[in-house]
Amino acid sequence: MDVQQVRSLDEIIKNNLNSEQLKEYNRIHYGRTDHCELKLQDSTLAAGKEHDFEVAAFYFDAAKEVRPPKIIKVGLIQHSIVLPTNEPIDKQRDAIFFKVEKLIDIAASEGVNILCLQETWPMPFFLCTGEKEEWKEFAEAADNGPSFQFLSKLAKKYKMIIVSPILENDNGVWWNTAVVIDENGNYLGKHRKNHLPSVGSFSETAYYLPGNIGHPVFETKYAKIAINICYGRHHALNWLMFGLNGAEIVFNPAATVPEFGESFWGIETRNAAIANSYFTCSINRVGTEVFTTKVGQKEITRSFYGSSYVTAPNGHRTPGLSRDKDGLLVVEMDLNLCRQVKDHWGFNMTARLDMYAKEIKKSLSGE
Amino acid sequence: MDVQQVRSLDEIIKNNLNSEQLKEYNRIHYGRTDHCELKLQDSTLAAGKEHDFEVAAFYFDAAKEVRPPKIIKVGLIQHSIVLPTNEPIDKQRDAIFFKVEKLIDIAASEGVNILCLQETWPMPFFLCTGEKEEWKEFAEAADNGPSFQFLSKLAKKYKMIIVSPILENDNGVWWNTAVVIDENGNYLGKHRKNHLPSVGSFSETAYYLPGNIGHPVFETKYAKIAINICYGRHHALNWLMFGLNGAEIVFNPAATVPEFGESFWGIETRNAAIANSYFTCSINRVGTEVFTTKVGQKEITRSFYGSSYVTAPNGHRTPGLSRDKDGLLVVEMDLNLCRQVKDHWGFNMTARLDMYAKEIKKSLSGE
Structure with missing residues (x-):
């Protein structure tokens, strides 16, 4: 093995x-x-078999209380690219659209209300090449690029909130961005990746700057949601601010490979759910992507390990999707659990943020 | 089973x-x-067998670099109480001293440089009774109480730094405190628990206040160490401040039971090691403690689950000690790993603390 x-x-x-x-x-x-599995429809099982998709579904209960239950379904999609990375860019993207549409159709048939895709989902994760010019057609406008056009129709058709992490081109300036599309297919807003990795020979800082729009939480029809993109999961304060701003669910769309901390893939996002009493959703790419650099014709290979999963505010988690297969994870959750866990554990009550605001400031001033 | x-x-x-x-x-x-096990001495194995102690030892390497290696050995002790909780307090404490001394002797013979005991180690964890008066003789002065007297001799004898988490009585005011004793047996300083639980019927707030001395890091002969006591592990900012203040190792002495989040015992302290690029040491009690309240003669039973373990700054961890047995965990570590991991992952470089200091302050002002 x-x-x-x-x-x-x-x-x-x-x-x-x-x-x-x-x-x-x-x-x-x-x-x-x-694991509290949810039964999937026969049509889902058939579609999974036909297209070689893994589909799994679980639920998280909450206690009965004075508020009525607030039960919604979240869907996470992990997928590989389809065409070789030297094919024309529009063809590469269309092939991904074609596959992802099938997965979204299944998600809709399973009643998913909020769906999130992986980091820069409509493209290979070419940032490992260090090259930019060759790939610029993948960068697109947040509110009317090809990805938005494609997903907007599906969001409207299925009354679904869709989180679409893309490479954004805003008047020539690039950002690593997650776009939120509402259930009518309208642009609701966006978040820009706050923390950028420069680890070993891999660096994103040549492509775009750290996010400049803070920690927005989007009040959607189904839940208050936020997005913490990839490397941002290493930063406890990034998670904290989404919580202080009211998030009930925080998505972590990622693109990460085994040699970059696979052993803590199960730790950080789960820890964030516990620390902040909200649901977290970890989504990672699958499959192997091969690039040949223009300069030097160097071949670069990156294999992503999937393993997407969901953690509840009480720290309980689902199993992960596979490490190597396209898949859809459906999770039903009662959002009442967030406040129930807060009331039980009291992490907000005992946070002493005033003390920390002062201590952090003091540490910055070099006193 | x-x-x-x-x-x-x-x-x-x-x-x-x-x-x-x-x-x-x-x-x-x-x-x-x-797991990178270290070989134990025959005398250790024999002593473990004789006294029914579990002893395990592992090591964490670092890469060779310009600085010479900085290799030290840390020891964690998890232990049950010895006498029933209705015995005279000095007898209960002496019986614990008698057992722990044997464990410290073994730690010394294995070359341990820094040793940490569990939360309020010289007493049963009576805080679940809600009663105070009956137990007051367990509260002691940080720098000259019975625990200090006892450990000071051993620290000096073995040239060992000892972290001693106790119930402190400071001129009639109680605190949940960890005392640091240096290798000459002298009092080096103390930390007071910053965050206090009130979870379900269990509350510590009737006994003492949240710590009032911030996040001290102790520059000992062997390493820069700090202590995050029990419930404080749920607070990311508590961990962060010890890191910003320079800690290489942070101990988390605890007293926790399965129904209080055993499923995230392996998550939070490990996450803290990753997020802050330092070693963390998780220590929990073992055994069952039975109390009869004075008022109402109610019987209260609490069973602790041990599982003490160590995590390196790169997220690698040791297996845990058992869930039910007295034990000593010895871990050899090269402290150079802390800076190596910081340089590799860059979490400090990408922390954007100025942004967070502002955002936290803003969230506090209710803007």
């Missing part, structure tokens, strides 16, 4: 532990002895 | 996966395919 090619850790565990051991594993590792 | 009584998740995994699967599990879950 190639250690980089295992399909899923969850599968290994499930196939090797007996039912009592599995319960105990799940209790300690996932927070509940049972 | 009683799901509350499994000895260790690591044991279940190790006994049921084949060696290739185990490598893959370790890679994704722990960050490295091999």
Whole structure:
């Protein structure tokens, strides 16, 4: 077995532990002895088989209380690119659209209200090449580029909120941006990646600047949502501000490879859900992308490990999608759980933010 | 199998996966395919057997670089109480001293330089009773109480830094405090728990106030260390300030039970190590403590789940000690890893603390 090619850790565990051991594993590792699977429709199972998509669905309950339940369904899509990266850019993008549309159709048929795609979903993650000019047609306007046009129709058709992480071109200035489209297909707003990696030979700082629009939370028809893009998940304060601004769900669309911290893929986003008493959704690319640089004809290969999952405010989490397959994860959640967990654990009550605002300021002044 | 009584998740995994699967599990879950065990001395193994202590030892390497390696050994002790909680207080404490001394002797023989005990280690965790008067003799002066007297001798004898989390009585005012004793047996300083839980019927706020001395980092002979006591691990900013103040190792002495978030015991402290590029040490009590309240003669039982472990700044972690047994975890670490990880991941470089200081302040003013 190639250690980089295992399909899923969850599968290994499930196939090797007996039912009592599995319960105990799940209790300690996932927070509940049972994963609370949702039954999928026959049509979904058939479509999954036909197109070789993985589809999985789970639910998170909340306690009954004075407020009526506020139950919604969230969908996460992880997908590989379709054409080689040296094909014409519009063809590459259209091929991705064609595949993703099928996944969105399934999500709609499963009743998904809010859907989020992976980081810069309509393109290969070419940032590892260090080249820019060759790829510029992938950068697009947030509110009327090809991705917006494509998703707007689907959002309207399915009354779905869609979060679309793209490479934004705003009058010639690039940003790593997540666009939020409302259930009528209208542009609702955007968030720009706040923290940019320069790790080893990989750097995004040659492409765009750190986000300049803070920590917006979007009050959609179904939930208050925010987006923390990829590397931003390493920053506790990024997560904190989305929470202070009222988010019930924070998405973390990513594009990350095993050598960049796969062992903490299960840690950071989950920790953020616990620390801030909201739901978090971790979405990563799958598949292998191969690039040949224009200068030097160097071949660069990057393999993403999928493993998308959802964590509830109480720290319970779903299993991950596979490490290597296109997939849709559907999660039903009662948003009442956010306040219930806040009331139980009291992390907001005990946060002492006044003390920290002063201490951080003091540390900055070099006193 | 009683799901509350499994000895260790690591044991279940190790006994049921084949060696290739185990490598893959370790890679994704722990960050490295091999746990890097250290060989224990025969005398340690014999002492462990004699006294029914678990002893485990691991190491974390760093890359060779311009600075010489800075290798030290840290020891964590998890232990149960010895006598019933209705015995005279000095007898209860002496019995714990008697047991812990044996564990410290072993730690010394294994070359431990810095040792940390669990939260309020010289007493049962009586705070669940809500009663105070009956237990007041457990509260002691930080710099000359019975615990300090006892540990000071051992610190001097073994040239060891000892972190001693106690219930402090400072001129009649109680605090949840960690005392740092230097390698000459002298009082070096203390930290007071910054965040206090009131979760369900359990509350510490009737006993003492949130800490009033910020986030001290102690520059000891062997390393720069700090202490984040128990519930403080839920607060990302608490961890952050210890990092900004220069900590290389942060200890999290705790007293926590399965129903209070065992599923995120492996998440938060590990996340803190990653986010702040330092080592974190998670220490929890073991054993069952039974109390009978004076008023109403109500019986209260609390079972702690041990599982003490260490995480390196790169997110790699050791297996945990057992859930139910007294134990010593010895971890050798090269402190150079802290700066190496900072340089690699760049979380400090990309932290944008000025932006957050402003945003937190703004959120506090209710603008």
